[in-house]
Amino acid sequence: MTWNERVVVIGSGLAGVRLARRLGELGTSVTLIGEERHPPYNRVLLAEVLAGRYGPEVITLPAPAELTRARVTGIDRAARTVTCADGTVLAYGRLVLATGSNPVLPPLRGLFTTGPELPRGVHAFRTLDDCLGLADAVRPGVRAVVIGGGLLGVSAARALAARGAQVVLAQQSERLMERRLDPAASVLVERYLTGLGVEVHTECRVRDVRCAGGAVRSVELADGYALGADLVVLACGVHPRVGLAQAAGLDVRKGVVVDDELRTSDPRIHAVGDCAQHAGTVYGLAAPALEQAEVLAALLAGDPTARYTGTRSLTRLTLTGPDSPFDLAAFGETEALPGDDVVQLADATRGTYRKVVVRDDRLVGGVLVGELGTVGALARAWEGAEPLPSDGGPLLHLLTHDGGS
């Protein structure tokens, strides 16, 4: 393999930008292509922009100088070229897909009555444009319905409430952030949102959205109840953006399948970030995207030993309210299986909750709400996957002592 052949990266999100910057630092020439009209930015901080805490310029990423603004529409693997929507054709020696995710649009008939565009007032929450559109429409007293109670829905609801909207959050499952949190932590998140004035409905299935004159008017629930709505945020999850890879005949399952060298089924094409599936996992989180970018940069810059073996990734969320911020972190398995040991500390008055799950003397997961001083020590014990001494003392220590983190 020759190492100084041109690397073309499709997608200037977190993973693509980190990869391009590292390659630049390592002296490897790279072309970064991104379709968004804004300078590259940190998507994780969009809710802060929506809440009015940061201006869009604050979340700009330090990007490499050479950024081509274009949408790639096709890959010709035989010719080793990519084609952009404006007709430009670029040759690559190595191609990297860093195309991220698309928001999931729920199959509600009312969403598609206005053609391919969403009805006025209905927004996804994925891009800075989505966020600016929402920020433009939100006013004190506006009736907003957030559909979906995962990380995105919770962040959006909090941000809209901070702008004075009357927010209803409709969550289909029986609790908030159910994929990441245990029931006790979900209750604390719900209590926090309720305290900000958000009306949370769980086990609440949305049946349709009703529009008039091309604009949303209400959200209809499965029990027939209609919530009046001026704004609707779709926070129903994401799916990896794999269209280009699929059309090029690469192996795609949930995401673009990659090996430990982040190679797709074509050894000249790599994938990193939300669009990639490694060892069966599509992470959809920032930390794995950045770690994959670092490993691939090392490989493409000539370190043949660099390997990606997976990320034990921690979910962190800070919700900033008018009083104090509400922090939470969750990692691994937050609910115990029969035979697991659980250590749990809850302080209802302070709204804090800490729990770890131990299996066969190994920390397999945990959740911390309101009090994150110990998160560094716990994350290290979890990442290291070292056996814990069996007398239980160190566990309590991990939960109560910040371990210098």
Ligand SMILES: Cc1cc2nc3c(=O)[nH]c(=O)nc-3n(C[C@H](O)[C@H](O)[C@H](O)COP(=O)(O)OP(=O)(O)OC[C@H]3O[C@@H](n4cnc5c(N)ncnc54)[C@H](O)[C@@H]3O)c2cc1C
């Ligand atoms: C509101 C919000 C909050 C989040 N909060 C958290 C959080 O708290 N913690 C966490 O870990 N993760 C969070 N995430 C998820 C995190 O942002 C993603 O995991 C991360 O951005 C993935 O990086 P990526 O580079 O793979 O994809 P992205 O950041 O999505 O970047 C992909 C880029 O590729 C571009 N692109 C795609 N196809 C093409 C094409 N054909 N041509 C040109 N350009 C193209 C896209 O326009 C996009 O700019 C959040 C996401 C959102 C939306």
